[in-house]
Amino acid sequence: MTSKDKNTELKILKAAKEVFIVKGLEGSRMQEIADTAGINKSLLHYYFRTKDNLFDAVFKDAFFSMIPRIAKMFESDISIFNKIEIFVNDYIDMIVQNQYLPNFIFHETNRNPEKVVFLLKDVGLNPMLIIDIFNEEIKKGNIKPIDPKQLIINIVSMCVFPFVAKPVMKGLFFNNNEKEFKIFIEERKKQVTNFIINAISIK
Amino acid sequence: MTSKDKNTELKILKAAKEVFIVKGLEGSRMQEIADTAGINKSLLHYYFRTKDNLFDAVFKDAFFSMIPRIAKMFESDISIFNKIEIFVNDYIDMIVQNQYLPNFIFHETNRNPEKVVFLLKDVGLNPMLIIDIFNEEIKKGNIKPIDPKQLIINIVSMCVFPFVAKPVMKGLFFNNNEKEFKIFIEERKKQVTNFIINAISIK
DNA sequence: AAGTGGTTTAACCAAGTGGTCAAAAGTAAA
DNA sequence: TTTACTTTTGACCACTTGGTTAAACCACTT
CATH class of the missing domain: 1.10.357.10 (Tetracycline Repressor, domain 2)
Structure with a gap:
């Protein structure tokens, strides 16, 4: 995994956290997360495959931090x-x-x-x-x-x-x-x- | 407003409350509310026009009861x-x-x-x-x-x-x-x- | 029995959704 | 430069969603 990988992945996670935390799972749109991260929507799926996967990653992080x-x-x-x-x-x-x-x-x-x-x-x-x-x-x-x-x-x-x-x-x-x-x-x-x-x- | 009217409206409100309260606005489907109320989906719109209207009715009720x-x-x-x-x-x-x-x-x-x-x-x-x-x-x-x-x-x-x-x-x-x-x-x-x-x- | 008004339904639609895919762009080694 | 690869993109799709509409239904009046 290159540093660019890690970078994009982190960008996605950060953006997803921002959006999910305010709007919840159903209230959030993959497109909005992509926009927030400044990347293409397909790239979200390339890294996390599904919305649920991405959400789980964000949720676990939030849960464990609290x-x-x-x-x-x-x-x-x-x-x-x-x-x-x-x-x-x-x-x-x-x-x-x-x-x-x-x-x-x-x-x-x-x-x-x-x-x-x-x-x-x-x-x-x-x-x-x-x-x-x-x-x-x-x-x-x-x-x-x-x-x-x-x-x-x-x-x-x-x-x-x-x-x-x-x-x-x-x-x-x-x-x-x-x-x-x-x-x-x-x-x-x-x-x-x-x-x-x-x-x-x-x- | 006939008693049948009132009856259907209450049925809808009860069903909507049931669904909205557990799943939230975005998590709820009009179809599910209709099914829960045992009526046709169009009837929801006949009584409350939009999802937001229906939601507002439920939310106000909940808010004021608490x-x-x-x-x-x-x-x-x-x-x-x-x-x-x-x-x-x-x-x-x-x-x-x-x-x-x-x-x-x-x-x-x-x-x-x-x-x-x-x-x-x-x-x-x-x-x-x-x-x-x-x-x-x-x-x-x-x-x-x-x-x-x-x-x-x-x-x-x-x-x-x-x-x-x-x-x-x-x-x-x-x-x-x-x-x-x-x-x-x-x-x-x-x-x-x-x-x-x-x-x-x-x- | 026919008309009238509100109520209920099934069929339908446009918009938006998550997700796919093939091609393009980048990267690094040979 | 060529090759082999990963990453990024835009176009696309199947499906679900809230919402519409025209017709059917029903209770009442006349």
Whole structure:
């Protein structure tokens, strides 16, 4: 495989990501992806054969850039409260830089749930590790007793959901002002961290 | 308009809702909607003229059944903690009975954000009312100082997000076992209520 | 029974879709 | 320069799609 190959392939993937992520599988046109990549439509098929193939490549990449991070971010040996703070900050930052990612992933996983099972097997992601971390902290008396699964969902919910519901939120709370939304999200890092810590710390 | 008219129109709307909500605008076929409704495809166009018209009817209905509830549920004069408890219970219950609603709404609002602005004007929904309620409680010293917008998003996030991320969650935490997920959601009502109350109540 | 109006249908169409293919253009070795 | 190859292109195709239309159907009135 020559470097030109790789180059074209990457150009295609980048363009496909751009289009698919905003418009979804059915909403995207091969022609538009080709145009975005600045190449001929036939070339898409030459490299990826079918639309589904191309989509799968993009989806896997998106999925793996979002989901496994959840676990990885908890792998360090600072205090649990620091872990939460860092996770909230980093995860929100990551989504800010990939605004459309959450909706893309959740729309597609809902449309085709079986695929998730298959993808999750590929990735070396063991949620039990994080669960154990929280259980350990509970046993040590550092945080209130709580089902770790519920806690994890709580944390992730508060980080991700505002971006899934962004248009509604913007309309409802910020008169569709993007800047206000941005400020809100920046402030949110602190707010969510405190909220969680208040909720689980022993008085 | 005869009762037969109304009947066919409702049949169409019901079928369209069924199909659109799962497959989205582009993913749905007029033929499939017609089949689901047990009628001829031309009849769809006779009643709704275009696919977009039909979709709009379905979307508005879905949107209004989900968003305005958030405000309405806070309109009573029980204690703030009771309000939160009731909201969490009712809202989760509502989504359980309309599992696909959140993803449908958020996918479409992201695909077409301008529409939200327009829709929100139609509905008599003033978020300032809820914000005032929380501000009042803060002033009275019943709950910790917190930006009410952040608090509202926190509450809604924790109720709605698990359903948006359901396939991923199911795969990650419950080995794709639907029953376990159901139990988790049932338990969640209590957990989320407590989590919020712990986070905002004065020690 | 015939007329009238809205409702339902089957056949049809134009546009757009993903995908193919053979030829052209580029590339590198002999 | 010739040969052998991969990459890129434009023309093309089969098929699906949303949408149209004219005729059939049906419930009512006269």
